[in-house]
Amino acid sequence: MSVHFEERSGVVPCKTPWGSWYQTMEEVFIEVHVPAGTSAKEVKCRLGSRDIELQVGGKEIFKGRLFDMTVSDEATWTLEDKCLIRIVLMKTNREAGNCWTSLLEGEYCANAWVQDQMQRKLTLERFQRENPGFDFSGAEISGNFAGGGPDFSSLQQ
Template sequence: MAHFDEKSGLVPCATPWGSWSQTIDEVFIEVNVREGTRSKDIKFNITPSKLSLRVSGELLFEGKLAGNIVADESVWTLEDRKLIRLVLVKSGREASNCWQSLLIGQYECDPLVFNEMEKKLTLERFQRENPGFDFSGADISGNYHKGGPQLTADD
């Protein structure tokens, strides 16, 4: 059985070095590097709240993560010696934990991309709550900010 994000796709946030996207559980980072890069050229430093990546001595990014992660469960791979894929496991795993930026003050999504990310995480939450239904092709409208419909005093 395919996971929700495999059927519905992810919403990427473009960056100068590649892109990042997220699900309820994970943050995916794709970094384009010079062809021929070797794993020994990569220095990846991760803690539950900070991340840095150096390739061939050049700092690509460094800073405080927008949310906490489980550093011991996060991994990276080098594909075809030209693409680094990082998978960060979020410590807060609920639809309301939608990161607006990868690092605080850096690589922030524009409002339309963030809106789409929030919608995907909300649909993913619906899928988990209703495992017999397929929400991968669904679209939602209304107020789904922070992982679900919000009730106001007027409701």
């Protein structure tokens, strides 16, 4: 029986003044807390392949150059319960070694502990994809996991 890797299991959020962001091998998720009662008409969100901008009620929440390239045609944003904006960005580089260290270049950086935990999660996600018959839900990573972990491709039968 194949166990699907749950993208929110063990999510490692990087806290920010406006909410948080986290990532999987394929996507970057941004959660922005906005004033209760916010309407979609008050939200201006521009999602480019390399740039992002979010304004709510005419106030800039963030704007800048993304840490890495994304697929702009696959980016989405939603306003949930009139108090939370969720943005989903699709990474162009979907390797476990592509662990973003910040959301924007030089802004909203993950501290060393958060960065370590993010990389561990992406490495576990990679192992789950490479070994779909195994359950990695309770697994812990130690040792060499930086850059997506060890390469076992030369061990193929």
